[in-house]
Amino acid sequence: MSHPVYLGIDVGTQSIRVLASDATGRVLALASEPLTSRRDGVRHEQQPEEWWDATCLCCRRATESLGPDSRYIAGIAVDATSGTLLLADRDLKPLTSALMYDDARAHIEAEEVNLAGEDLWSRLGYQMQTTWALPKLRWLAKHFPLPPDARLLHQNDFINARLAGRYLASDTSHSLKTGYDFLECRWPDEILSHLDLNLSLLPEVTSPGRLIGQVCFDAAQQTSLPMNTAIYAGMTDSCAAQIAAGAVTPGSWNSVLGTTLVLKGVTTELLRDPQRIIYSHRSSDGHWLPGGASSTGAGILTREFPSADLHALNRAAEIAGPSSTIVYPLAGRGERFPFVSPDAVGFTLGSPASIEEHYSAILHGIAYLERLALNYLRQLGAPMEGPFFFTGGAAQSREWNQIRSNALGREISVPTIVEPALGMAILVASHHFPLHEACNRMIKIHETISPNRNFATYSEQYDRFVDELNRRGWLPDAMVPENVPRVVA
Structure with missing residues (x-):
């Protein structure tokens, strides 16, 4: 073998995954190692040294699988969870545990950050959330005595620094939730100063896909x-998954349905959202990557049907078609996309006659929420003419994919391999080919599914679903699609 090998490293919540691929997308090596977390109420921490130990082990396994061909590794890129950070000293030694992407301890600090930077956050099209990195940095600065050489590291920054043996530039994707001004390409020093945060804490920032360093002798x-x-x-893990799906050209979208539902697409211009529900990353080729993450998703199935045969229930739901029962399958309290309502709770309209009907109503309810999200993005001016991809754990069910295709009224494609680590391997390969061409070369489609039922059959139930969200005061009138009658108080 004399062709280049591209290495992607995915630093997730539950594991480290390392994937080696060639320019055709053939996976040459794949290794993973579990990670442990410590949770305490709203707090969620991990130990950065465990990330590094697991990364080293996975890399050794991958290079062992490659054998002599490991000499052809052309480059490495690392993705990680968005909003995870730690502080380290000049020698790259952690000063704190890592506060994970869903750590919500910084609620007071989020209010302070939003007050200090309201004008900028509005211009950038979002509002800082409790779990974002800048509020957590403010929390750390309040609660830890920081030496003058303390530095912030996002999760992938820590791995990159250990690989190089020195601090490297961060990427705009991970830096977004730390407050990086991606329009003017700088840290907002006046806001940081108001928050008593020294600019020296923060890394240099560059675009995803840029060369930032080399593997050192020790690493x-x-x-x-x-x-x-x-x-x-x-890039962040969701952006890496978007690349791995192939949604990299304007008008293309990737819907990730796992525990929750995440939608990400591609636009040529920054999508302006007056509700500030949608926020956009920047692609390595200059496009914008708008998206949002719902609190609704397939996670409710494990709670509602802990010992059921889900494969059989999926088949029954697809055969039966839309149920007269309408379910908003929100597992907890509060929704964040495609609308924001801290008071939202799940509901059921009607009485399912069987476990099969109840299960079917949940699958359809998630599909209706997905359709509402796409309609909202379309209202904002997002292009929708490109290919649409399904990824995530739920995409393994062909029956559920068919239900969602029917409810959305559009053709969808399911990639064969959807690993964020593959997305990073493709990002490395984009130095040899344009990003879209690297995707075309390296991504294989498992199957393509088209609607097989009358779209109007789903539309009637969808309208009832949206009408009820509006009636309960969670979905503003401005977000109700044109064809759905607005509730009159």
Whole structure:
């Protein structure tokens, strides 16, 4: 073998995954190692040294699988969870545990951050949330005595720094939730100063896919990676998954349905959202990546049907079609996309006659919420003419994919491999080919599904679903699609 090998590293919540691919998308090596978390109420922490130990182990396994071909590794890119951060000293030694992406301790600090930077956050099209990185940085600065050389590291920054043996530039994707001004390409020093945060805490920032360093001697010894292997700036895990799905051209979208529902697409211009529900990352090729994450998703199924045969229930739901029972399948309290309502709770309209009907109503309810999200994005001016991809755990069910295709009224494609680590391998390969061409070369489609039922059959139930959200005061009138009658108080 003499062709290049592209290495992607995915630093997730539950594991580290390392994937090696060639330019055709053939997976040459794949290794994973579990991670442990410590949770205490709204707090969620991990130990950064465990990330590094697991990364080294996975890299050694991958290079062992590659054998002599590991010499052809052309580069590495790392993705990680969005909003996860820690503080480290000048020697890259952690000063704090890592506050994870869903750690919600910084609620007071989020209010302070939003007050201090309201004008900028409005211009950038979002509002800082409790779990975002800048409020958590403010919390850390309040509760830990920081030496003058303390530095913030996002989750992937820590791995990149250990690979290089020195601090490297961060990427705009991970820096977004830390308050990086991606329009003027700078840290908002006046806001940071108002929050008593020293600019020296923050890294340099560059675009995803840019060359930022090389693997040093010590890291080469620990990982078995070739010394001087190129390190490229990565992206957040959701952006990496979007690349791995192939949604990289304007008008294309990726719907990730796992525990929750996440929608991400591509636009040529920054999508302006007056509700500030949608926020956009920046692609390595200059496009914008708008998206949002719902609190609704497939996670409710494990709670409602803990010991059921889900495969059989999926088949029954697809055969039966839309149920007369309408379910808003929100597992907890509060929704964040496609509308924001801290008071929202799940509901059921009607009485399902069987477990099969109840299950079917939940699947259809998630599909209706997905359709509402797409309609909202369309209202904001987002292009929708490109390909549409389904990924996430739920995409493994062909029956559920068919239900969602029917409810959305559009053709969908399911990629064969959807690993964020593959997305990072593709990002490395984009130095040899344009990003869209690298996707075309390296992504294989498992199947394409088209609607097989009358769209109007789903539309009637969808209208009832949206009408009830509006009636309960959670969905503003401005977000109700044109064809749905607005509730008159």
